[in-house]
Each structure stands twice: as structure tokens, then as C-alpha cells.
Amino acid sequence: MSQGKVWKYGDNVNTDVIFPGRYTYQIMPPEETAKHALEDLDPEFAGSVQPGDVIVAGKNFGCGSSREQAAACLRSAGVQAIVARSFARIYFRNAINLGLAVLQCDEAVDALEKGDAVDIDFAKGKIRSAKGTFRFLPLPESVIGILDAGGLLEYTKKKLAKE
Amino acid sequence: MGKTLTEKILGRKAGKDVQAGEVITVSPDTILSHDNSAAIIQEFRKLGVKKVREPEKIVIVLDHIVPASDEKYAQNHKSIREFVAEQGIPNFFDINAGICHQVLPEQGFALPGKVIVGSDSHTPSYGAFGAFATGIGRTETACTWATDEIWLRVPETMRIDLSGRFRAGVFAKDLSLKIIGDRGAEMANYKAVEFAGPAAGDLSVGARLTLANMSAEMGAKNGYFAPDAKTLKWLEGRARGPFVVASSDPDARFESVLAYDLGALEPQVACPHTVDNVKPIGAVAGKPVNQVLIGTCTNGRLEDLEAAAAIFKGRKIHSGVRVLVIPASWEVYREALKNGVLAVLVDAGCVILNSGCGPCLGAHEGIMAAGEICLSTSNRNFRGRMGHRDSEIYLASPATAAATAVAGKIADPREFA
Numbered sequence: 001m002s003q004g005k006v007w008k009y010g011d012n013v014n015t016d017v018i019f020p021g022r023y024t025y026q027i028m029p030p031e032e033t034a035k036h037a038l039e040d041l042d043p044e045f046a047g048s049v050q051p052g053d054v055i056v057a058g059k060n061f062g063c064g065s066s067r068e069q070a071a072a073c074l075r076s077a078g079v080q081a082i083v084a085r086s087f088a089r090i091y092f093r094n095a096i097n098l099g100l101a102v103l104q105c106d107e108a109v110d111a112l113e114k115g116d117a118v119d120i121d122f123a124k125g126k127i128r129s130a131k132g133t134f135r136f137l138p139l140p141e142s143v144i145g146i147l148d149a150g151g152l153l154e155y156t157k158k159k160l161a162k163e
Numbered sequence: 164m165g166k167t168l169t170e171k172i173l174g175r176k177a178g179k180d181v182q183a184g185e186v187i188t189v190s191p192d193t194i195l196s197h198d199n200s201a202a203i204i205q206e207f208r209k210l211g212v213k214k215v216r217e218p219e220k221i222v223i224v225l226d227h228i229v230p231a232s233d234e235k236y237a238q239n240h241k242s243i244r245e246f247v248a249e250q251g252i253p254n255f256f257d258i259n260a261g262i263c264h265q266v267l268p269e270q271g272f273a274l275p276g277k278v279i280v281g282s283d284s285h286t287p288s289y290g291a292f293g294a295f296a297t298g299i300g301r302t303e304t305a306c307t308w309a310t311d312e313i314w315l316r317v318p319e320t321m322r323i324d325l326s327g328r329f330r331a332g333v334f335a336k337d338l339s340l341k342i343i344g345d346r347g348a349e350m351a352n353y354k355a356v357e358f359a360g361p362a363a364g365d366l367s368v369g370a371r372l373t374l375a376n377m378s379a380e381m382g383a384k385n386g387y388f389a390p391d392a393k394t395l396k397w398l399e400g401r402a403r404g405p406f407v408v409a410s411s412d413p414d415a416r417f418e419s420v421l422a423y424d425l426g427a428l429e430p431q432v433a434c435p436h437t438v439d440n441v442k443p444i445g446a447v448a449g450k451p452v453n454q455v456l457i458g459t460c461t462n463g464r465l466e467d468l469e470a471a472a473a474i475f476k477g478r479k480i481h482s483g484v485r486v487l488v489i490p491a492s493w494e495v496y497r498e499a500l501k502n503g504v505l506a507v508l509v510d511a512g513c514v515i516l517n518s519g520c521g522p523c524l525g526a527h528e529g530i531m532a533a534g535e536i537c538l539s540t541s542n543r544n545f546r547g548r549m550g551h552r553d554s555e556i557y558l559a560s561p562a563t564a565a566a567t568a569v570a571g572k573i574a575d576p577r578e579f580a
Contacts (some may be wrong), residue, residue: 012349039505063382068300089384090284091354094300112364142314153209156306160212 004052004080007045008114011058015070015091017041018062033069034076051078054120056112058084061102062091071095081120083108083127083136096143099151103127108134122147165412167320168389169355172295172409175557176278183319183416187329190311193272194220196304197263198227199255201239203282204246206305215250216311222272223247224256224263225575229519232527258429261492261518264288264376264460267366269494271401274390275390275408280313283540285460287378290387291371292394293408297385318384319418320411321351327426334470335370336462336560338423339377340431344441346421354380354418357411362425363388368397369464376461380438380542430576432538433558436546444563444575451483455568456549457513457561458489459523462540465498467491467561471505472567474579475511482569486513487529489521513568525549538567 017040019033038045056075060083062070071094074082081101095102101122111131112118119128125138139147149155165176167183176189194444196203200223205214215221223243225393230235240258247255260266264285267273273289279296280286282304289296299313308311311419323342329335343350356378358371368376371388378386388394389410430444457471468490480486488508490496494554496518499505505515522529531537536557539549544556559567562576569579 017405060352064351068302086352088349089382090298090300092353093303097302098304099299144563146314152302152306153206155311157210160210160309 002052002080003117003119004050004054006112006114007042007049007053007055007116008112009041009055009057012060012063012159013041013057015062015067016112018070019067019073030072030076031072037073037077039040046077047069049077049079052080053078054118055079056084056109057082059086059111063088068094068098068105071098071100075100085109096146099147099149099154101139101147103136105134105136108136164416165414167355167411167415167417168293168387168409169295169318169320169385169414172276172278173315173317175276175407178423181317181417183317185317186314186319188312188314189278191280191307191313192277193222193267194304194307195222195224195263195267195279195283195286197199197224197241197283198236199282199301200243203301203305204242205310205540206302207308210309212309213457215252215308218250218252219254220311221252221256221308222267223251223252225258225259225265226260226262226493226519227524228526229258229517258517258519259493260553261490262460262463262520263493264372265464265491265495268292268372269401269492271398273402274398274402274406275394276406280307285376285379285385287383288372288376288460290375290378290385291368292398292408293387293390294474295385295387297356297378298379316353318353318355320355320415320504321336322357322359322417323509324420324422325358325362325425326360326379326422327362328365329425329428330564331580332575333425333430334560334562335366335373335427337376337428337431338425339374339380340433340441341428341440342421343377343380344431344433346381347382347435348439349382351378354383356381356383356386357417358386358388360422363390364368364393368393369466372464373461377542385569395397409454430560432563432573433544435544435555435557438542438544438558447557447573448575450557450573451536452483452538452557452567452572453535454531455484455486456489456522456528456529456537456539456541457486457564457566458491459539459541460491460523461489461542462561463495465495465504468495468499468504469509471561471565472507474569474576475484475513476507478511478569480568483571484568485529486568487516487521489516490518492518522549538564538573541566
């Protein structure tokens with residue numbers, strides 16, 4: 001459980017505005033990708049985001065291309081979770097596989113606004129804030145294991161090392 | 164409560180009863196990758212294991228830039244060939260095979276009841292044979308090579324009931340564009356799409372491949388047809404090993420059901436710059452084009468080339484248009500060579516290219532300059548996909564593409580019967 005503040009966006013936040021196509025084929029370290037996070041949607045974000053912050057958005061977050069950098073840049077920027085009405089399916093997979101929590105909760109999206117302080121309890125499936133406590137469907141154990149390890153690569157490495 | 168085809172296939176793989184919404188871990192039957200195997204190999208090396216877990220499950224098809232167009236792609240191909248040799252991966256298809264989504268069916272990997280994952284967004288194509296097939300990312304492809312396991316959420320299913328018969332000049336591509344235009348590009352996000360109804364059985368295997376392929380443009384996780392006698396006949400002499408046929412129970416739970424009458428459709432065109440910006444042919448006819456592309460994993464099969472040849476026969480392409488034809492595979496290429504279709508296309512003035520993805524993804528072989536317009540039988544028309552960001556792509560069927568090539572402007576194939 002950790003606390004962060006909310007960054008609020010609308011529906012259909014696509015991979016091009018999360019991580020612009022002009023950088024997609026440049027090989028850059030993760031901390032460098034964070035500098036371009038949400039560059040074409042919210043120029044204020046990259047400079048002000050703090051570790052533990054949470055993005056709250058509408059439906060179909062991450063639609064568009066399958067580029068993994070669109071999940072990597074937000075994780076590198078310190079975002080602990082994205083709470084949305086729904087996610088584009090390849091984005092959902094890429095986010096979890098790169099260690100970025102993606103949670104679906106309409107009530108939280110309805111209530112929360114930019115700057116609100118929130119706590120996320122992953123084990124209990126709860127988002128707590130001054131505006132109320134919102135329940136999201138807890139992520140399955142296997143998925144929590146991937147998130148806890150910091151992504152699929154680390155998770156797989158540990159698993160293989162045990163064998 | 165009955166089960167959908169997807170619930171049955173994934174349940175058998177998971178070794179338990181599963182239903183939509185559940186997350187399970189399964190061992191896939193086939194793991195596909197293509198030229199992007201070079202990037203996947205780099206991720207695999209980070210895992211600290213020397214060998215892939217099940218080399219015979221891995222299928223690698225070079226198709227995106229074949230032959231290599233520059234040093235960077237040449238190096239990618241080289242590192243893939245070296246990895247294939249080092250790991251003893253038996254199912255490797257080099258630059259003379261074709262597009263992965265045509266090669267896997269022809270080579271008997273795309274079978275009813277199988278779980279196929281691929282690091283390509285059009286992997287759902289194999290649902291044409293009643294497989295569960297879905298696209299995945301590069302990192303997870305590398306991890307699946309190492310572990311032989313992948314997590315999957317069992318999807319809800321949207322059923323699309325098809326009735327009636329296509330009228331002349333109307334094809335599966337037109338149906339797919341009509342559905343996406345009506346419902347939007349996110350219509351089936353996370354979901355499985357089952358193509359069913361009395362007309363589903365009438366559709367050729369090629370038409371089923373086109374629809375399953377285009378389910379990716381509906382946002383679907385997988386798109387499929389229940390296997391039938393036509394499926395089994397097509398697979399005779401191709402199937403690699405035994406398979407178990409599954410189909411949805413009559414009382415299976417469907418998240419939603421749509422219905423389309425094939426007889427009510429006319430040719431459709433997806434206009435720039437999204438696949439769901441669809442208009443009937445009459446609304447865009449007359450738009451001049453610079454290039455026509457006939458091919459790709461969506462529409463490069465023998466019946467597609469035949470539909471184009473029926474229009475090209477005895478005609479010439481318009482002097483202001485470049486026409487590129489790419490048979491989806493070498494099997495298609497050889498068949499089209501034998502039955503005279505390629506001769507018709509060449510006589511009309513078409514440029515025939517090596518089987519592969521060609522310019523569809525904007526890497527080589529027919530890149531567009533600023534202001535140019537292409538009508539393509541491919542599946543995506545996003546801004547800048549085939550070249551300059553100020554070029555435009557219209558999507559349509561092979562017949563509409565051929566009619567357009569002859570007219571020099573977007574044209575209705577029914578006027579060329």
C-alpha cells in the first residue's frame with residue numbers, strides 16, 4: 001500500500017500521446033522514456049509526476065499500437081497504477097508484463113479528480129480517498145506475482161532460477 | 164450453462180473448468196514470431212537461461228522485410244538464423260515462404276482446438292480453423308520461449324450471426340469493413356468474436372481467414388469460426404498431428420449477438436486515417452489514386468488474386484497508377500503461376516513482388532511520398548503507415564482494388580463485371 005496523487009484524463013488515451021511515435025524506434029534507457037511520458041497530452045506531467053502517483057482515466061486507455069514503451073515510460077516515471085473504465089487489450093498485457101498495475105473501477109473514475117490523494121491496497125482490492133473507498137476486482141494471484149516481481153522478465157528470471 | 168469454443172479450448176489447456184473473466188496459465192501449442200524475433204532474442208538473453216523450453220513449438224517466419232532491404236534488417240535476419248541453428252528450432256521459414264498468417268495454415272500449424280500465441284497483432288487469423296489464436300507482446304514471447312507458459316484472461320464472446328449470400332462484387336473484406344464501420348474499432352476489445360449463423364458455413368476458408376484476421380481491427384482478442392467439413396477438408400494432408408475439434412454449446416453465454424445479412428451489403432471502403440471510417444463505394448468513387456496494393460495477410464490468397472484477375476483480364480491498368488501484387492505465400496504464388504492468374508496480372512501491368520508483408524507496414528517496396536494516395540487490400544490505414552505522414556490509405560477488397568487500378572480512381576467493381 002502506498003499513497004499518491006491523481007492525474008485525471010479522459011477516454012481513448014492512445015499510445016501515440018502516451019509515448020509519441022517519433023521516439024518509438026529510438027533505443028533509449030527507461031529513465032529517458034519517462035521524460036516523454038504523456039508529452040502530447042499533458043506537457044506538465046513528466047516534470048511534476050511523483051513516485052506513487054496514480055493515473056485515472058476513462059475507457060479504452062492505451063488504444064493504438066502495441067509499443068511496449070507506452071507502458072514502460074509511465075512505470076519509469078513512478079506511476080504506481082492506472083485506474084480506468086477499460087484498457088485496450090495489448091496495453092493491458094504490456095503494462096502488467098512491465099510491472100505497471102492496471103485497475104478497472106468505474107466508481108473511482110467517476111469520483112476522483114486531479115490532485116486527490118489516494119491509497120491503493122492491492123491485496124484487498126481497494127482504492128481509498130477522502131471521497132470514499134472504491135473496490136476494484138482484485139487482480140488474480142498470478143498477475144500480482146508478476147507485478148510484485150517488477151514485471152514478467154524479472155518474474156520469469158526468478159522462476160527459472162528456482163527450477 | 165454451456166461453454167463457448169474459447170472457454171472449451173482454454174479450459175482443456177488449463178486442465179479445469181474455466182469461464183469468461185478468469186485468468187489462467189496455459190502451455191501454448193505454437194509460439195509464432197517473425198522478423199521481430201531479433202528483438203525477442205535480445206529479451207530472451209536477459210533471462211539467464213541457455214535454451215528455449217520447447218523448440219518444436221516455436222515457429223519463426225521471416226516475412227516483414229524479405230529479402231532484407233538494408234543492413235539493419237540484414238543483421239536482424241542473420242541473428243535470427245544463428246539463433247534458430249543454435250537452439251535447434253525445426254520450424255523456421257526463411258525469405259522464400261510467405262506471410263506468417265498464410266504459412267502457418269498451409270504448413271498445418273493452425274488447427275482446430277489449438278492455442279496459438281504470436282508476437283503479431285494479426286495472429287487471430289488462425290481462428291478461421293477454430294483455433295484460439297491471439298497476439299502478444301515481445302517481452303512475453305521471450306518469456307514464453309523460456310517457460311512454455313503464458314497467462315491469459317478468458318474472454319467474453321460476441322457472436323456475429325451471418326445470413327444470406329454476397330451479391331456479385333461483394334466479399335468478406337466488405338463485410339469486415341461494414342461491421343467495423345458500424346460498431347467502431349473498439350467494438351470487441353478484450354473479447355472473442357464468433358462468426359456464426361447460416362451463412363458462416365458457406366464462406367470459403369479464405370473468406371474466413373479474412374474475417375478472423377480483421378477481428379484484430381475490431382479490438383478482439385481472438386476471432387473464429389467453428390470448424391466444419393470445409394475446415395477438415397482444407398486441412399487434409401496439411402495438419403501436423405492430431406487435433407480436437409471444439410465448438411460453442413447452444414446454451415453458451417454470449418456477451419452480445421449481432422446479425423448481418425450478406426445479401427444487403429455493397430462494396431465498402433475504409434477512408435483515412437482509421438479502419439472504422441468506412442463508407443459505401445458510391446461515397447468515395449472517383450477519388451484519384453497513385454498506387455494500388457493487392458496482397459497482405461488480409462487479402463493475398465489465391466481467391467483474392469483470382470477476383471482481381473477477373474477484372475484485369477483483357478484490360479490494362481491506368482497509366483497514372485502503380486499496381487503492386489504480393490501473393491501471400493509461395494504456395495499461392497506457385498498456384499497463381501500454374502493457373503495463369505499471374506500472367507493476367509502481369510499482362511495488365513501489375514508489378515509482382517516476393518511473398519511477404521511488402522509495403523503494408525511502411526518498411527519497403529512501395530513507400531508513399533507526401534500527398535500520394537494508395538488503395539490497399541491490407542488491414543490498417545493509420546496516418547503515415549505506408550510512408551509519408553501526409554500520404555493517405557484507403558482499404559477495400561481485391562475486386563475494388565483491381566477496378567480502381569483500371570480506372571485510375573476509386574471504382575465500383577460491379578461496373579467491371
